[in-house]
Amino acid sequence: MTSSISLERLAEISLGTVIGDASTTVGSCGLNSATLPPGGLFAALPGTRVHGARYAADTAAAAILTDPEGQRILTEAGETRPLLVVEDIRAILGHVSAEIYGHPTEKLTILGVTGTSGKTTTSYLLEAGLLHAGLSVGLIGTTGTRINREPVPTSLTTPEAPTLQELFARMVDEGVTHVVMEVSSHALSLGRVQGTRFAVGGFTNLSQDHLDFHPTMEDYFEAKAMLFDGPQAADRSVVCIDDEWGRRMAQRAAARPVMTVSTSAEATEADITARQLSTEATGAQQVELTVSTGEHAGSYEFRLPMPGTFNIANAALATGMAVASGIEPRVFLEGVEKVAVPGRMERIDRGQQFVAVVDYAHKPAAVAAVLDTLRAQLEGSSGRIGIVVGAGGDRDSSKRPLMGAAAAKGADLVVVTDDNPRTEDPASIRAAVLAGAREANPAADIREVGSRAKAIDEVVEWAQPGDAVIVVGKGHEVGQLIGETVHHFDDREEMARALDAAMTATNLSTKESKEQA
Structure with a gap:
């Protein structure tokens, strides 16, 4: 109000x-x-x-x-x-906006998720679990804003301070009790979340990204640390300590209550640990999660409907944040079992005999992680992996060869294409990605296809039964920014179209062979 x-x-x-x-x-x-x-x-x-x-x-x-x-x-x-x-102005805009809109976050439980990768998935896991627990939940993040799963038009991962505080006020008016939000380093650095009281802050991981905005990785880390240390810090923190940045962040958060989570068997000091028990043919994972702190200490088994060790880490972090909010883990995890995250390891199935996936991975570490996940799914078979990859224009240029290198190290076929070239020359962006790929693995099959739609066609036409193909970089996005114009483009739609075309061609070829016989 x-x-x-x-x-x-x-x-x-x-x-x-x-x-x-x-x-x-x-x-x-x-x-x-x-x-x-x-x-x-x-x-x-x-x-x-x-x-x-x-x-x-x-x-x-x-x-x-x-x-x-x-x-x-x-x-x-x-x-x-x-x-x-x-x-x-930015230093005070959040506080001024909060005053005008009646300090709405004093009436809400705000759960903020930050880190390089996993923010969106963790936020969706939180939303699903909290809704299953009977709460009224708002979601603010990369894929948009929702109130109890109903979309609310907004822009930016974390909206500017006035929009954010107005949105919180609307959520209060609509009876929302808990808000899950992604908190980007830009939002923290530019003061967009000042005036927001975070009940719980969660940290996923840190790897190279946004070095066009942050001069160094240390500066990038310090921006993320604002959610855990200092005047903007959350009341409680939950930190994944699977990397060195996470272990440092846990130390920075120690002035307030902090809970640590890990998927590593060696991390015996973590308050919450999670490990994979088995992977089903559907890609769902059977996971055991152990909570060793608080009134909900115990061991819980659940099915995570997304593959990958990184998603187990996301689920462990989400559970820790739920526990820090007073939610019983067993009820929370029942909701997690039903989650679906758009554009995150999203399988596209049109009846083909190979795995086809679309993922948002647009950082070197994220590309490596999704390829490791696909390789694990093919374990024990002779299946190959093909990837379509690119890099954005007007952004951190040092990341481009690293994207190519990560793709070439993990895939048998690398098709380098355009992502969002923006105002840069697309060919020069592709050249940097190609150079990184060729240097990392000269033996790999590395191709350049400027048209993203044709690049997807190429990887689908290459695939044989038992293989896996993945298109990375855009995930849920439905536009491609070329120059200053956004053109409709959805990797999921294009993958489905390419698969349908390949299936039609295969069926026609089979029919002709039978007729000739």
Whole structure:
């Protein structure tokens, strides 16, 4: 629920200065001049190209929040509405937004998941288990926002602070009790989650990603650590200690209650451990999970409907976060058994005699992990693995050869194609991926196919009975960004189309052979 807040009160919170009538009240806040309703507070932030203050004339806002540069622009433009001027808008925007929207996270149990890989899967596992436990659940993340599984239109993995706080307020109004959200390093660094009280923070892992935004891996780690250490830290933490970054994060979180989880047999100190008992032909895994802390200590067996050791780690982390929230593990895990995560090791079955999978993996470590999972599924057979892989433009260029290397080390066929080239030359991006692949495994069958649809055709046509093929990089996404235009493209649709075409061709060939006989 929103309330009318005076600029005088917001100045106290932000340590800002009011230029004009300090008794002016606002009932909303936003960064988009085109959508902010009348009577709101327009946050005019500095941009990479244009300062947001230049759009203030387009909004019906009652007042404007800006910095000294924005104040200069507005004064020169003859702006007469009250201004709230602060030194760093992002540093206070979350707190200002929370005040305007009535501090909704004080009325919600917020479970934040951060890390390089596994955030979306862990959040879906949490949502499924919490819903099964009878709770009303909101979900905010890469695949969008949902309230009790009903979609809510939003953008960004973690929305900007005003949108996020308004969304929390809506969830309170609709009776939501628990919110599961992915928390990106960008969101932490840019202050989008300031003003949000996290009941539980979860850490998955850390590997190379976003080094176009973070200058070093250490800086990347420090951004993630904000959820576990310092003024933004969650009340309780659950940390996967399967890598060195996780062990460091557990130490950083030690000022507050922290629970550790692991899938390693050597990690005897972990509070929650999980191990695979068996894998079924469907790809589901039988898992034993042991909780050694709290009132729900005990051993629990469940079926995880997704393959891969990394998904066992995600399930262990989700269970730990549920336990930290007071949820009984057995009830929670009954919900986990029914989960389906779009674009994460998602099998596409059109009756073909080989495994076909689409996955969101767009980091070197994630590509290696999904290939290891496919190889394990083929264990004991002579099946081969083919992969379609690319890399995004206008992003961390050092990751590109590493993507190619991870693919070539784990697959028999590597088809390098376009992902989201954005404003870069697609051929130069492919060249970097190809170079990494060829250096890592000169013996591998490595091909270049610029068209993503034709690349998928190529790997499907290559596959024989008993093989496995995977398309990585986009997962659930339904668009490909070329230049500044988004074209409809869904790897799952394209895989299904390619499989149907291959099945039709095979059937026609079989029919012709029979007729000739």
